[in-house]
Amino acid sequence: MSKRFLYVNRKAPYGTIYALESLExxxxxxxxxxxxxxxxxxxxxxQLTRGxxxxxxxxxxxxxxxxxxxxxxxxxxxxxxxxLEARGLTLDDLLPLTYEDEDDDWAEKDSIKLVSAAELAEIxxxxxxxxxx
Amino acid sequence: xxxxxxxxxxxxxxLESCIQHAMKxxxxxLIEDGVYGAxxxxxxxxxxxxxxxxxSFYVIGxxxxxxxxxxxxxxxxxxxxxxxxxxxxxxxxxxxxSWL
Numbered sequence: 001m002s003k004r005f006l007y008v009n010r011k012a013p014y015g016t017i018y019a020l021e022s023l024e025x026x027x028x029x030x031x032x033x034x035x036x037x038x039x040x041x042x043x044x045x046x047q048l049t050r051g052x053x054x055x056x057x058x059x060x061x062x063x064x065x066x067x068x069x070x071x072x073x074x075x076x077x078x079x080x081x082x083x084l085e086a087r088g089l090t091l092d093d094l095l096p097l098t099y100e101d102e103d104d105d106w107a108e109k110d111s112i113k114l115v116s117a118a119e120l121a122e123i124x125x126x127x128x129x130x131x132x133x
Numbered sequence: 134x135x136x137x138x139x140x141x142x143x144x145x146x147x148l149e150s151c152i153q154h155a156m157k158x159x160x161x162x163l164i165e166d167g168v169y170g171a172x173x174x175x176x177x178x179x180x181x182x183x184x185x186x187x188x189s190f191y192v193i194g195x196x197x198x199x200x201x202x203x204x205x206x207x208x209x210x211x212x213x214x215x216x217x218x219x220x221x222x223x224x225x226x227x228x229x230x231s232w233l
Binding site for chain 2: 052
C-alpha cells in the first residue's frame, strides 16, 4: 500500500547542498510509486526561480530537472504564498512546472499550487512521512 | 573595512549583524546566498536601503545569475561586480571580515 510522502524544501539552491540532495531523493523515491508531494517554503521558493544560469560559477544548474518531475508522476508541488511575498516574488518568477493528467485525456496541467501557510500546515498534517531539507 | 556576507538575509541574521557593525565609509559585499540581500522588494530590502546612506554595497553578478535574479531587480545603488572586482575590493580596503 502506498504511503503519503512530503518533501519539505526550505533552503536556497547552490549556497548549500540541501536543494540538490532533496531533488535527488525525490527522483529516487519516485521509482517506488508512493504518493509524493513537494513543499517549497522560506528560502526554498528560490529553488524554483526561472532563468538560473550557473556557467560562470562552474556548478551544475539543476533547475531544469524540476521540469521532469511531472514525468515521474510528481505533480503536487505546493509553494507557500507568504514565503513568495516576503521575497518580492510571484508565480510568474517561477519555472512553469506541468504534468499530463492521464485521467483527463493527458491534458497538460500546472503542478504548482500556491497555498497559504495555514493550508500547508494541513497538508503536512495529512502525510504519513515528512522528509525535511 | 570590507565586510562579506554569504548567507540569505531571509534565512539568517548574518546581514543584519554585519550592517549593525559596519562603520561609515566601509563596504559590504554580498556573495553566494548573500546576494538575496541585494534584491528589491523583499522583507529585508529596507534594511539594506537605509544602510546604503553610510556604507557602499556590492554584489557578485555570477552569483545573482546562478540564482535567476536579473540585474534589473537589484536595489538601485548597489554595484554589480565579478570575481575580479572582488579581488580589487580586497586590495582596496585595509582589512576584510567574513560574516559567516
